[in-house]
Amino acid sequence: MKTQGKVTGIVSNLVIVEVNGPVAQNEICYIDLAGTKLMAEVIKVIGKLAYVQVFESTRGLRVGTPVEFQGHMLEVTLGPGLLSKNYDGLQHDLSKMKGIFLQRGDYTDALDFDSEWDFTPLVEPGAHVIAADWLGEVPENWVKHKIMVPFTFDGKYTVKSIVPAGKYKLTDTIAVLVDSNGNEHKVTMVQKWPVKKAITAYKEKPRPFKIMETGVRVIDTLNPIAEGGTGFIPGPFGCGKTVLQHALSKQANADMIIMAACGERANEVVEIFTEFPHLDDPRTGRKLMERTTIICNTSNMPVAAREASVYTAMTIGEYYRSMGLKVLLLADSTSRWAQALREMSNRLEELPGPDAFPMDLPAIIANFYARAGFVYLNNGNTGSVTFIGTVSPAGGNLKEPVTESTKKAARCFYALSQQRADSKRYPAIDPMDSYSKYLEYPEIQEYLNKNISPDWVKMVMKAKNIIQRGREAYEQINILGDDGVPLDYHDRYWKAEIIDFVILQQDAFDKIDSNSPLERQRYMLEKVMSICDTNFHFDGFEQCSSYYKRIINVLKQMNYSNFKSEEFYNYEKELETILNERRVQ
Amino acid sequence: MEIKAFQRIYTQLTGITKATVSLRAQGVANEELAMVHGRLAQVVKIMGDMVTLQVFSGTEGIPTNAEVVFFGEPPKLKVGDDLAGRFFDAYGRPMFGDSEVEGEPREIGGPSVNPLRRKQPSELIATGIAGIDLNNTLVTGQKIPFFADPDQPFNQVMAMVALRAQADKIILGGMGLSNDDFLFFKNVFENAGALDRIISFVNTTEQPPVERLLVPDMALTAAEYFAVEKKEKVLVLLTDMTLYADALSIVSNRMDQIPSKDSMPGSLYSDLAKIYEKAVQFPDGGSITIIAVTTLSGGDITHAIPDNTGYITEGQLFLRTDSDTGKVIVDPFRSLSRLKQLVIGKKTREDHPQVMNAAVRLYADAANAKTKLENGFDLTEYDERALKFAHDYSEKLLAIDVNIEVDTMLDTAWQLFAKYFSKTEVAIKNELVQKYWPN
Secondary structure, eight states: OOOEEEEEEEETTEEEEEESSOOOTTEEEEEEETTEEEEEEEEEEETTEEEEEESSOOTTOBTTOEEEEEEEEOEEEESTTOTTOEEOTTOOBGGGSOSSBOOTTOOOOSSOTTOEEEEEEOSOTTOEEOTTOEEEEEEETTEEEEEEOOTTOOSOEEEEEEOOSEEEETTSOOEEEEETTSOEEEEOSOEEEETTSOOOOSSBOOOOOSBOOOSOHIIIIISOOBTTOEEEEEOOTTSSHHHHHHHHHHHOOOSEEEEEEESOOHHHHHHHHHHTTTSBOTTTSSBGGGGEEEEEEOTTSOHHHHHHHHHHHHHHHHHHHTTTOEEEEEEETHHHHHHHHHHHHHHTTOOOOGGGOOTTHHHHHHHHHTTOEEEEOTTSOEEEEEEEEEEOOGGGOTTSHHHHHHHHHOSEEOOBOHHHHHTTOSSOBOTTTOEEGGGGOHHHHHHHHHHTOTTHHHHHHHHHHHHHHHHHHHHHHHHHOGGGSOHHHHHHHHHHHHIIIIIIOOOTTSTTTTOOOHHHHHHHHHHHHHHHTOOBOOSSHHHHHHHHHHHHHHHHHHHHSOTTSHHHHHHHHHHHHHHHHHBOO | OOOOTTOOEEOOEEEEOSSEEEEEOSSOBTTOEEEETTEEEEEEEEETTEEEEEETTOOTTOOTTOOEEEOSSOOEEEESGGGTTOEEOTTSOBSTTOOOOOSEEEESSOOOBOGGGOOOOOOEEOOSOHHHHTTSOEETTOEEEEEEOTTSOHHHHHHHHHHHTOOSEEEEEEEEEOHHHHHHHHHHHHHTTOGGGEEEEEEETTSOGGGGGGHHHHHHHHHHIIIIISOOEEEEEEEOHHHHHHHHHHHHHHTTOOBOGGGOBTTHHHHHHHHHTTOEEOTTSOEEEEEEEEEOSTTOTTSHHHHHHHHHSSEEEEEEEOTTTOOEEEOTTTOEEGGGGGTTTTTSOTTHHHHHHHHHHHHHHHHHHHHHHHTTOOOOHHHHHHHHHHHHHIIIIIBTTOOOOHHHHHHHHHHHHHHHOOHHHHOOOHHHHHHHOOO
């Protein structure tokens, strides 16, 4: 018997329900508003009163409206067909909804239950299996989608029977498993999992030791993110957070991309809907949309579902990780999620923490980031969820609670600087304030030196040092004036500018420059560093700046040309000629 | 909204604050309208049989034995072609003793568009102002505010943009508009002979502040009617959103909510997003474009209102008086149109993106030179040229009184480049330089 209740109070989307039976924290219920079911989640219980947050507008709701509790937490449906889907924050398929406007209670299926899938078994009857072990696989776009022992299965099971290869519907029984007590369990291709719990059905989670290539120079070269790592991008509005996230989603070396558009602009999601089905994935030659799933809860969609959306996205990521895939999860923006928590905490009349955010905000954020990671599966394969979230700090102030809490949880920090954005130096990632903790991991250093070039990490550190010294020189020039400092300061400043213009800056809207593979990044960094190591002769600072501007111009043209094309080499020759003009032997 | 027969009339208020009243009542629906002592009010909180109502025009003079009648429905606006050319108050009632609108009543503040049913905006809105068309191109379906100090001529610029923008309908949502500004808009629209495509919802400073909370929803409900049903290009002007947000904070304060940054309600972001996200491009041609005004205090964009706005809108436009030329310009550094990438170089000439960036970069060099000058340092020969360029750029392109086509703007920019700089200093892709550099 399901617990029933009646509405007794309404404050915006917080509804108080008097219940006639047991209810659990985070249990899902449906409010029956004249035939329209409104989904809600229990967030507090006092005696007979359950406080629920409604994932929809509560307009027209009256006291006395019946409520039915479901006996489970907010769950996602996991199975073949998740790829290329566009979901709302609660995993309802947006494409199946009727009409132009989102109607309340229009809850659509996450998967296509009529579809048939080409199943191939991977185990034999008699095999011993545990949760998340692969029973079989079906082709989904270009992924071999594994059908797994449901994550909820506890303990050891024996495969009693498994269907032969063939076409099956999602809900057909494909295997029968027997538990240690001899009970039989039927397994289909679909399983459910509560979004707020991490899926931990893997063998171990080591420290990340590989990097994830993104094609963005300022990330890969200067502050690389590890596969299975975590990073975040805080920045005031207008600094290019979203452009950067889109670049990552297009270029990152991942098997699957999940984008959680959490409380952001609808037009940005439309951009993905519009472009991704046409853009090629350079790795597979297929369309980008085929490796992308979008969880979309834009800023005008119900606030409570915003909080759910990031969890929905993470759970889907963990599901695909269990298949041995490299998943990249992008959430834009986690501040909106935190704000959703704040709105609810406020309605619950909890004592507020800093800036009226709930007191447990840091814990919630840390917990969420901890779900990312590189794992060894039980069968020895590896999989990963790499998570990059954006943060929209109020007033661009990085000392606000969401940024500070995230800084404690994430290992990479990509600070977008207003100053760089104002001078159109995109991507506006500040090279000095940003960091990647992974660059300090010996295992990552070893990986980089082995896979890129033997002295790579040393060279990167040197480049950072030149940027730092260039910045200091610039400050001196500003204080003392162009001719108040030794010529050497100008030289130092302009060498840093070369790194800035050629390595740090990247044109996200240029077909060629937008995506720079590691091999090309190595080539260009070596080129730039060899210039930085060269001494040039100048008669005055004006000569110095105009000379370096010429160098930068040619290097930029190289960035705009196809790598190692004739055009590229021509510019390189031109560069050599310019360098020889003033090189001191 | 007349009172029907046999409606239950409550006569016992149990609480009155400056903006809300509460009473015991049964069967009341959330967000429904009511009449309290002859004033419109809306249900904002229900706790058992205790109902709290927000009284739009304030609670001054309301007695505890005031008559309260519930209407059983949320605020609505009658929509129809009849709306065009008329002026309404915040409740959607015709002003100047005009007759009632013929049309179908529709709930205001309705549901959001399914993001999958949107189309990516791709049509540029030309305004003739280079600070906008060249540097911060507007696109249909975009939402963008002017961030302006109260002394700047934002309403004038907005009226100018509205009239040049060739929209099928222009809907003005005036919140806390001074009567003088209201008459200014009225005059400008009348003189332009454009009155038949203009609809205005106005709350002036003479009217109670909480009333303005209805204005954007009224304006956007009308906009949705024309964009969805009539497939028209609708331009919505909202001025001033700061006063709207102030009204939000008054209500949340009266309801004892814990304020977040700058004493604004914690839900400010969602409240503003609900309005701005009504901007949309539909696949069948209809669109809603929102141009708003957010006034700043002392140019501070870190205040919660402009800050949240900036995260929601697709860019922002800053006005500034250029001390060099004495003209009002659209600030090229701080202004940004996020959707410009969808049209520049695609709907406009191929050299547009690079010319735009190069000009702004050179203008920035001039700004640096200026700082040097102010700090008493010698200028290089390059600095001198940059400063001269900046003067011409500001006068011939950025000034808002310039009204030219985009191609002319680009040609003008190339001429200025050639006049003051060498090709390497401009640093534009070679193939474009070869094609467009004036000889």
